Amino acid sequence: MADTSQNFEVRDLSKVYFSADGLSGGIRDANFSLAPGTFFTLLGPSGCGKTTTLRCIAGLEQPNEGVISHGEDVYFDGARKINVALNRRNFGMVFQSYAIWPHMSVFENVAFPLRVSKSRKYAAFEIQKMVGEALEIVGLGGFAQRAATRLSGGQQQRVALARAIVARPKLLLLDEPLSNLDAALREEMRAELKRLQQQIGVTTIYVTHDQSEALDMSDLIAVINQGRVVQFGSPREIYFRPSSRFVAGFVGSTNLIRGKLLEPAEDNGIAAVRLEQGDVVRCIFPRAEARDTEISVSVRPESISMGDTGTEATDLNRVQGVVESNGFLGNLNRYVVKVGLTPLIVNTGPELMFDIGSTVNLSFAVESTLAVPD
Numbered sequence: 001m002a003d004t005s006q007n008f009e010v011r012d013l014s015k016v017y018f019s020a021d022g023l024s025g026g027i028r029d030a031n032f033s034l035a036p037g038t039f040f041t042l043l044g045p046s047g048c049g050k051t052t053t054l055r056c057i058a059g060l061e062q063p064n065e066g067v068i069s070h071g072e073d074v075y076f077d078g079a080r081k082i083n084v085a086l087n088r089r090n091f092g093m094v095f096q097s098y099a100i101w102p103h104m105s106v107f108e109n110v111a112f113p114l115r116v117s118k119s120r121k122y123a124a125f126e127i128q129k130m131v132g133e134a135l136e137i138v139g140l141g142g143f144a145q146r147a148a149t150r151l152s153g154g155q156q157q158r159v160a161l162a163r164a165i166v167a168r169p170k171l172l173l174l175d176e177p178l179s180n181l182d183a184a185l186r187e188e189m190r191a192e193l194k195r196l197q198q199q200i201g202v203t204t205i206y207v208t209h210d211q212s213e214a215l216d217m218s219d220l221i222a223v224i225n226q227g228r229v230v231q232f233g234s235p236r237e238i239y240f241r242p243s244s245r246f247v248a249g250f251v252g253s254t255n256l257i258r259g260k261l262l263e264p265a266e267d268n269g270i271a272a273v274r275l276e277q278g279d280v281v282r283c284i285f286p287r288a289e290a291r292d293t294e295i296s297v298s299v300r301p302e303s304i305s306m307g308d309t310g311t312e313a314t315d316l317n318r319v320q321g322v323v324e325s326n327g328f329l330g331n332l333n334r335y336v337v338k339v340g341l342t343p344l345i346v347n348t349g350p351e352l353m354f355d356i357g358s359t360v361n362l363s364f365a366v367e368s369t370l371a372v373p374d
Ligand SMILES: Nc1ncnc2c1ncn2[C@@H]1O[C@H](COP(=O)(O)OP(=O)(O)OP(=O)(O)O)[C@@H](O)[C@H]1O
Pocket: 017, 018, 024, 025, 026, 044, 045, 046, 047, 048, 049, 050, 051, 052, 053, 209
């Protein structure tokens, strides 16, 4: 068994807001346990409860219930009435508007958390050394005396990061920190942030609604929908084994085809499903559901082959369709093929050409076909 005694733990965390119109928001019953050094992402659509979760962990919101702890240190425990103040938690934070103080130099911006720290007093020589190190880590070694206003967006973001890590926090909290940057810089900072996190080895909780950012950067992801964690796992698990129609559709692009369970999954976890247009496909479905249960089948556009599908292999699903449209994206062709009444998106190599209106054979491995509950 893995040693979890030094994990960062969130148990049964809830913070619910009720509005006058009877709708509620926030987060309910969130649970996760992070090994030291994990890059963990809260991923979900706008308003699902990501920021609320992060603000509870930071100490900016008081949860209704739950436990937040790190090894022996308990920061919040609803039942035991423990609630450690924000400035005693020693967590580093960067928010969407990264709030660099314009009237201060880069050095003073980064030194600020050390000067106001309640957990310990820092001598001037320590501040000098720690700020210098933090600026080196973010690649701003020569910028200490520069006025904060004379920095580009990317550099300001680096100052915010240096300020978040200067006190060697036990946890780094990042709420959409790249969303104010333009697309090219965002890509660059994404790689840099990941490198920096690995270099200093700090456990990190990252909030984003951008699934490619989450897949690219994270060791673990919690997908949140309407205030609940709906799946927790590695990027590969989330992408290849989504546990519901929502996760399959939200993370990456996929084809979701409605159908009914024809033969429930046997010991090998493979079930047969009759698609709504009549074809029967076999798919992975590691659950026991009754015959005729309505479910969806998820197949990624890149998992479908088009054209000669062979007749030998028994581990392939085969259907026929009519080519409806084609978009040329340079590195691939994106076809829409109508199978019965269902349009499927199929990505092929850029050299593969099919006429609009032609009938084509499609095949996809049973391995890549996943039944997901509605
Ligand atoms: N202080 C508050 N008072 C009332 N409702 C709130 C408050 N803070 C958040 N909410 C509601 O709780 C829900 C979750 O909000 P939250 O900010 O956590 O979402 P989010 O997933 O971070 O979204 P976004 O990506 O848009 O920031 C929303 O419906 C929001 O309106």
